[in-house]
Amino acid sequence: MYDPHQRVILLVEDNSDDELMTLRAFRKSNIHNPVVVVRDGAEALDYLFLQGRHAERDPDIRPQVVLLDLHLPRIDGLEVLRRIRANEQTRMLPVVILTSSKEERDLVEGYQLGVNSFVHKPVDVTAFFDAVRQLGMYWLVLNELPTPRRSA
Template identity: 65%
Template sequence: MDEKVILLIEDNPDDELLTLRALKNNNINAQVKVARDGQEAIDYFFGAEASVNPTPAVVLLDLKLPKVSGLEVLKRIRADEKTEMQPVVILTSSIEEQDLITGYQLGANSYIRKPVDFGQFMEAVRQLGLYWLVMNELPPS
């Protein structure tokens, strides 16, 4: 079985490092690809190299991104027939209720506020990894 891929869309280097550390410390065995702004994320799916990029088992999407917002990235993913069923989990520090509502309206599979506490963040990432990489079944490509 091929190694599963997580696409982490995160512009904050500290949050990126924390997420990567949490995945590693929880023995979540997946290849992690990182897009550091919304345009990189869109290019991952629709750019010149998209055909060689592995399909992620799950996308972990921050909302407050440079160039293109996370909500716009989600909208683009849902609008294309090739990616419309791609699992997308919004993983954000946003406490804006409208972000939560809009995220679900645009088709997010889940919305998780990043816990501030390191231990809680580690547990949240552990549960995310177990569910999306072990328990969840993806539709056929």
């Protein structure tokens, strides 16, 4: 079980190769935070909003950051982002789009919906590891979040 004070990373990724590469990059960068991996947008929303198979998870364990792919089964990443920003409990949760998409409209819509950062997945493994290391250092070490308010 996770320590509620640890900074959990929510990785929303349907590609198992990208998932493994991201997890390996975290390990190689000495980022040992717990990583919760969900495979589609619907499961990401279930995790964030304590629904479905995640209904019984500890509500005090909140992600420090969401690494969100765009092209996901069931519910795409932009719709996940839209719902995160529409909910009072998750509105300020940092979301980083980590995608292979090079579409300008994805970039523009992501920022219009309130994404905190938009990162293209580098094709080169070394560049990918470096990008993940930098993301981890910033979002898990340097960035500070306000304490979440409890719902009444």
